[in-house]
Amino acid sequence: MSYIAVLPGDGIGAEVINESLKVLNAVEQISGKKYEIRKGDVGGGAYDKYGDPLPSQTMELIENCNSVLFGAVGGPKWDNLDPELRPEMGILKIRKKLDLYANLRPVKIFDSLKESSPLKYQLLEDVEILIIRELTSGLYFGEPKTTYNDSSERSAVDTMFYKESEITRILELAFKISQSNKLKLTSVDKANVLETSRLWRKIADELSVNYPDVQCNHMLVDNAAMQLITNPKQFNVIVSENTFGDILTDEASVLSSSLGMLPSASISFIPGESNLNKKSLYEPIHGSAPDIAGLGIANPIGMILSTAMMFEYSYNEKEISKIITDSVEKVINDGLRTKDITDSGKFCSTSEMGDAIYNQILLLG
Ligand SMILES: NC(=O)c1ccc[n+]([C@@H]2O[C@H](COP(=O)([O-])OP(=O)(O)OC[C@H]3O[C@@H](n4cnc5c(N)ncnc54)[C@H](O)[C@@H]3O)[C@@H](O)[C@H]2O)c1
Known part of the structure; x- marks a missing residue:
């Protein structure tokens, strides 16, 4: 059984990570494999609850997992805290503790989005x-x-x-x-x-x-x-x-038309070489976007493509990773758009985008 530490964080972090959980569910259905999800607090929310942006119970969860899915942290509510207590320290400390020295950020441009750039x-x-x-x-x-x-x-x-x-x-x-x-x-x-x-x-x-x-x-x-x-x-x-x-x-x-589109993998090994016992972290490149948090309009694609990267780099499941990426591309090619990638005034919600990608994964798988 693979354990995935899921750290939603603040603002839209929690909103976009929900859509990745749908993707994990779809992957379990098409692959027959199980991924145990363990959720933890990090960032401003963790500071509010425990007085620490990276509480010991979250670090323990990370130490026992195979990989980490991370939303985003931060927000104006915590901007005046001491530097050590700021939400951003949560992610900086995880990177340092796991020695995640390489952050891979692929910039892919979907054909049908070129007009939105x-x-x-x-x-x-x-x-x-x-x-x-x-x-x-x-x-x-x-x-x-x-x-x-x-x-x-x-x-x-x-x-x-x-x-x-x-x-x-x-x-x-x-x-x-x-x-x-x-x-x-x-x-x-x-x-x-x-x-x-x-x-x-x-x-x-x-x-x-x-x-x-x-x-x-x-x-x-x-x-x-x-x-x-x-x-x-x-x-x-x-x-x-x-x-x-x-x-x-x-x-x-x-x-690629929006900050909400880009994923990342933070790793401590050379891709293609042994990653035995190396924990990696996957997060979109964007932050917690306080200006749109709670509105249900965040683009979950950066987070979902980060999940695809997790399957490639942490679990060597290149086929699964490709199915997720292809599903995103198909949904985009079919014309579904979140608010950030359209000027038309007609857009879907975060959750509708996640549902469409979920259904597409089941179809392709
Ligand atoms: N790794 C992280 O957790 C991380 C990374 C960057 C910024 N931050 C934190 O996030 C907070 C906000 O920072 P910011 O506003 O400078 O950057 P941001 O990336 O949160 O947002 C920048 C702009 O892009 C938009 N945007 C971002 N992601 C989007 C998405 N998925 N869908 C649609 N629109 C999206 C936002 O609405 C905003 O207008 C700060 O506290 C910052 O420290 C955290």
């Missing part, structure tokens, strides 16, 4: 990008990280810190994925200004000798941000440090 249709032809974001180091974790309340004026510091081993393992993963899929690799940094980026670029150049068949280029992050929307076709695999990857993927979601 603000970009010109022809710019989106043949675009398929995998963004690999370093997830357990850099600006989000470096010390010192604090605010100084000096008598003359306030100041604050965050630290961008990377060890060679941290850079090497994420770049190796990116080279290996690019090599096995015969894809071009773009390493994004800010080597004209930042020391961490200069080390990053040096290590990338050293590693590239071991992967002569991978075409690897470097790009400064400000240029990459511009190129992503003016010439996205040039990218296959992008690898970058934590903060740059976070920002670039939100930007890349515009290509």
